[in-house]
Amino acid sequence: MIKDEEKPKVALADPSRSDGMQRYLASHAREIPPSGIRRFFDLVSASKDKDIITLGVGEPDFVTPWRVRDAAVYSLEKGKTQYSPNAGMLELREAIGQYLYNQFNLTYDPGKEMVVTVGGSEGIDLALRALIEPGDEILVPEPCYISYSPITSLSGGVAVGIETFAEDQFKLTPESLRAAITPKSKILVLCYPSNPTGAIMTYEEMLPIAKIVEEHDLIVISDEIYAELTFNGKHASFASLPGMKDRTILVSGFSKAFAMTGWRMGYACGHPDLISAMLKIHQYTIMCAPTMGQVAALEALTKGGLEEKDRMMESYNQRRRLVVQGFRDMGLECHEPQGAFYAFPSIRSTGLTSEQFAEKLLLEGKVAAVPGHVFGKGGEGFLRCCYATSVAQLTEAMERIHLFLRSLE
Amino acid sequence: MNELKLSILDLLKEDARLSAATIATMLGAAEEEVSAAIAEMEQDHVIVKYATVVNWSKVDDEKVTALIEVECTPERGRGFENIAERIYLYPEVKSVYLMSGAFDLLVEIEGKNLKEVASFVSNKLSTIESVISTKTFFILKKYKQDGIIFEEFEDDHRLLVSP
Numbered sequence: 001m002i003k004d005e006e007k008p009k010v011a012l013a014d015p016s017r018s019d020g021m022q023r024y025l026a027s028h029a030r031e032i033p034p035s036g037i038r039r040f041f042d043l044v045s046a047s048k049d050k051d052i053i054t055l056g057v058g059e060p061d062f063v064t065p066w067r068v069r070d071a072a073v074y075s076l077e078k079g080k081t082q083y084s085p086n087a088g089m090l091e092l093r094e095a096i097g098q099y100l101y102n103q104f105n106l107t108y109d110p111g112k113e114m115v116v117t118v119g120g121s122e123g124i125d126l127a128l129r130a131l132i133e134p135g136d137e138i139l140v141p142e143p144c145y146i147s148y149s150p151i152t153s154l155s156g157g158v159a160v161g162i163e164t165f166a167e168d169q170f171k172l173t174p175e176s177l178r179a180a181i182t183p184k185s186k187i188l189v190l191c192y193p194s195n196p197t198g199a200i201m202t203y204e205e206m207l208p209i210a211k212i213v214e215e216h217d218l219i220v221i222s223d224e225i226y227a228e229l230t231f232n233g234k235h236a237s238f239a240s241l242p243g244m245k246d247r248t249i250l251v252s253g254f255s256k257a258f259a260m261t262g263w264r265m266g267y268a269c270g271h272p273d274l275i276s277a278m279l280k281i282h283q284y285t286i287m288c289a290p291t292m293g294q295v296a297a298l299e300a301l302t303k304g305g306l307e308e309k310d311r312m313m314e315s316y317n318q319r320r321r322l323v324v325q326g327f328r329d330m331g332l333e334c335h336e337p338q339g340a341f342y343a344f345p346s347i348r349s350t351g352l353t354s355e356q357f358a359e360k361l362l363l364e365g366k367v368a369a370v371p372g373h374v375f376g377k378g379g380e381g382f383l384r385c386c387y388a389t390s391v392a393q394l395t396e397a398m399e400r401i402h403l404f405l406r407s408l409e
Numbered sequence: 410m411n412e413l414k415l416s417i418l419d420l421l422k423e424d425a426r427l428s429a430a431t432i433a434t435m436l437g438a439a440e441e442e443v444s445a446a447i448a449e450m451e452q453d454h455v456i457v458k459y460a461t462v463v464n465w466s467k468v469d470d471e472k473v474t475a476l477i478e479v480e481c482t483p484e485r486g487r488g489f490e491n492i493a494e495r496i497y498l499y500p501e502v503k504s505v506y507l508m509s510g511a512f513d514l515l516v517e518i519e520g521k522n523l524k525e526v527a528s529f530v531s532n533k534l535s536t537i538e539s540v541i542s543t544k545t546f547f548i549l550k551k552y553k554q555d556g557i558i559f560e561e562f563e564d565d566h567r568l569l570v571s572p
Contacts, residue, residue: 041570056570146572195572318420318435325434368569391424395431 032150036374040358044368053397054368055385058195060341062259062388064296065308071299072292084291086283088116088267092294095301096267104227104237106250112272115279116265116289116297120225123251123268125151126278127221128187132157136186141172142376143344145195145223149376160185163377166335166346170199170378174208181212187219190238193226196375196384197344198320198337203236210241219274220248225266226340228257228309231317235339239269246271249278256340257309258300263293316341316387319394323387326398330405341388344372348381350408358383365404367397410455413438414446418455421447422556425459464559466551474503474519474551475526477534478512478544489513492539501529512544523547 022030044056063069087093093110100106108114117123124147132138134156140148142161149159162180164170172190188209192201201209213220222238239248253266266289268278282288299305320337327334327345334345347357354371361383362368372382387394416436420427429447433440450456465472479496483489489507496516497505504517516534520526530545551559 035572037570037572041568044569052569054567054569057567058571059567061565061567321437322431322434370570391427391431391435 028154028156032153035146035150037146037370040370040374043359044362047362049366052362052366052368053389053393053400055387055389055397056368056370057386057388059261060256060259060312060388061390062312064258064260064263065300065305067302067304067308068258068260068296068299072296075292075295080291080295082291084116084288084294086288087114087279088289089291089294089298092116092298092301093267095298096269099301100237100250100269104235105240106237106245106269108250108269109272113275114267114269115275115282116267116294117251117253117282118266118286118289119255119264120223120251120253120266121147121264122282122286123249123253123266123278124148124221124223126281127249127251127268127270127274128152128157129155129281130274130277131187131219131221133186135184137182137184139177139180139185139188139218140376141190143170143194143196143372143379143382144189144191144376146375148189148191157186158184161377164197164199165378166333166344166382169335169338170194170197170344171201171205172209174212177209177212181216181218185216185218187221188213189221189223191223191225193230193235193337193339195226195340196342196370196372196379197335197382198340198342199335200230200235200339202233203241206236206238206241210238210244213247214243218247220244222248222250224250224252226256227252228313229316229341230339231320232338249274254297254300257313258297258305259312260293260296260300263290263296265289265293265297319387319389319391322391323385323394323398326394327385327401330398330402332405341386343385343387344382345385346381347383350405352408354380354383360408361401361404364407365400367400367404411446413442414450414455417443417446418450421456421459462555462557464551466559471521472519473522473526474517474548475530476546476548477516477518477530478508478546479514479516479534480512480541480543481514481537482539482541483513484539492537495537496534499529499533501525 093114093116096114097108097110100108128151132152132155136157138152138157138159140159140161141164152159160180162176164172192199220238224237227235237250239245239250249268249270251268254260323343324334324336327343332345334343337343347354350357354373358369358371370384372379372384417432420432429444430440433443481492484491493505493514496502501518501520502516503519506515508515518526518529530543534540535543
């Protein structure tokens with residue numbers, strides 16, 4: 001028991017002021033809107049019901065392969081606990097370079113065109129901060145991952161959402177891109193395969209986009225964190241399109257393909273001028289990505305690690321087919337997700353908003369899934385369901401959703 | 410063996426209760442095709458049996474398992490086939506393998522208790538004419554069997570909802 005007089009003295013906010021400490025906050029921090037996904041997380045967490053099946057996650061159900069974990073443990077035992085070079089261990093950057101060449105036919109110089117980051121998230125942050133000037137417009141096809149727009153506004157940029165549609169399999173069309181461009185447009189953010197829709201864009205589908213990018217002198221930040229989770233055919237990187245390598249900052253990482261979300265291991269590749277600016281920010285804010293994580297990432301790129309990755313990818317593909325078929329069998333429209341590990345069925349036929357549907361499904365049907373509207377324009381009327389969970393759980397979840405739909409009739 | 414059959418086996422060895430319809434959906438194949446492939450593999454004894462992996466240490470009904478290295482003299486023309494058969498026909502014998510190295514057959518035996526296993530070794534196994542010697546090793550704990558880990562892990566550490 002600590003006696004009162006021994007407790008550290010903590011300065012309390014002046015209770016006579018109603019705004020607490022808010023007045024100290026910078027306006028750009030205060031004005032970030034609260035995340036819709038956070039609200040739903042609180043709702044799910046508040047329900048103490050142990051019986052809930054969650055399709056609301058955004059990460060693999062696999063634990064990081066043992067050989068990868070073992071490599072990190074071994075490096076700790078050997079005392080590898082120091083800083084690495086700012087850009088990351090050269091050995092790891094070389095392995096990433098080789099991997100990108102083998103997988104996606106991309107050629108990056110590990111010395112000048114690459115930085116190892118704390119998750120893909122840091123790569124996105126670095127890229128946006130290195131490029132945005134106040135007032136710049138950042139084009140973001142939506143529905144999309146929730147971070148691009150808030151990070152953009154932190155730098156004084158303006159995120160401009162471009163709505164994509166189920167009829168187009170949520171692909172970005174050249175027409176809608178053209179329509180969104182203004183003289184202030186500077187950056188196009190692409191995230192294919194897409195979280196939350198599972199949409200992909202093929203090489204041929206990206207060619208006209210590349211033409212517009214060139215015409216309007218845009219820079220592309222291509223978030224390809226789900227690249228390996230491409231199911232019908234191979235992923236095409238935007239940077240591999242003719243003339244696009246210099247205009248593209250490729251952001252990716254180990255979280256999804258290698259089941260390494262908690263390690264926070266990512267990387268960004270691009271033109272040396274852009275990467276060196278990003279590296280400056282990285283060096284002053286982060287110093288370097290965690291060393292044990294880098295050792296783990298290096299092991300993930302060995303032959304054994306890659307085989308584990310392929311095994312996991314095959315398993316996602318099987319469950320993808322199961323879930324899409326499941327939704328269609330119960331009468332929900334569900335476009336075929338060709339990448340990532342999400343299905344994005346339409347719940348418009350129920351007459352409910354996606355928020356109402358998700359909330360009722362949670363409380364009555366005991367299945368958690370994320371309402372589409374939190375992912376921006378075009379997300380309303382849809383539900384993001386992550387199928388990275390066991391076949392038994394998925395089957396049970398599908399039965400529950402089916403029963404829930406019948407109860408709505 | 411064709412790719413479809415291999416994929417079916419991969420799924421069934423993890424969960425033998427998956428229906429042909431579910432397997433078909435998961436593999437993107439036609440249900441009739443999957444059913445036919447399974448039937449064919451049953452007929453060819455590729456699929457031998459749909460059994461359950463039991464963690465017997467959790468069942469009150471106690472069992473003792475031992476691995477026995479058996480050294481024996483092969484027979485002219487028949488090699489080890491006859492001896493192996495004489496051993497594997499006993500119901501208490503769970504598996505028999507012909508091995509490379511210092512001994513010939515590896516025999517897995519299951520009994521109710523130590524005495525039962527010991528008596529089988531001394532009365533049945535050692536008395537087979539061509540058996541030269543046996544070495545018995547009792548299994549104290551099973552950690553993993555047929556690729557399945559028996560230890561229970563807290564399975565899902567993920568946040569319920571994440572972006």
